[in-house]
Amino acid sequence: MGEVSKASRYLYTVIILFLIWLMLTASLDPQEVGFGLLLSLIVAAFTYEIFTTGGLSNLHPRRIAYMLAYLPYFLWAMIMANIDVAYRVLHPARPIRPGIVHCKTVLKSDVGKLSLANSITLTPGTITLDVDDDNYFIHWIWVPDEALTGDEEEHVKVASENITRPFEKFLKVIFG
Template identity: 80%
Template sequence: MGEASKLSRYLYTVIVLFVIWIMLTASLDPQELEFGFIASLIIAAFTYPIFTTAGLSNLHPKKVAYAIAYIPYFLWAMIVANLDVAYRVLHPKRPIRPGIVKCRTVLRTDTGKLSLANSITLTPGTITLDVDGDEYFVHWIWVPDEALTDNEEEHVKVASASITEPFEKFLKVIFG
């Protein structure tokens, strides 16, 4: 799939910037919408070449639906992880078994990989330390027994199933 036309890339950038403007201002006041739209037009004129190569094809209904579904899924994962970390911190014996694990991803685009790394890091109890190709090195607050094996493939399989795969089912549709 080749690059989209300049117009398609420009329009996509305008749409994304304008949506971000609306979310940041949390206002539907006509003056703010007008200013935000004009600002989006101007900023997009300078940034569209680096913003996207796919243009309006990024707004495919399936991608948009998965992106919308990902938001509550990610928020739920954050809540569960916060409760887990709070339990571990407040427990008298502090049941932690920290370690660095290696995970693999099926994502191929840089944007998808970046989104996965950010999703892992924003979920309490895990921090993405490094990304090398399709491998992620993640500090994990509770490394399960199954991942504490000398068999590297088994270790990667267990860590990936717990850390990367839950997010990937959405991100591979959104970012390819």
């Protein structure tokens, strides 16, 4: 992405670093805030090139709104999946039917694909094994019957519907 200016990328890095500083110090004392700002400006000068490719466009209000909505949504999905896996661990018969399934994603950007892979891995019961372009290979602890068809397209559709689709509608807006 060469079209994003260096100033925009630099400013974005400064803002993010400064926010992290504010969270870690949790103080509004002018000395602390001033020193944090100074450090952010210095550190960002060295790191902005590898820190971001999108620059300030990442802070578009629509993206931030979706990100804020994504957090509770993701936490809820994570809690439900946790309970599901906890049930499988505690059940005497150990009801697991694992397999590696094939999903396709509609996300385009690398950061978006990374976030999707991370979200899938963080949700218990599914782990991203490999990503190749828009192909995701996911180890699933309970492969449902519908995904066990011989038809490749049908399989991909069912698997994507279950694993990637719920996260994609948010990540598509946040990362593109």
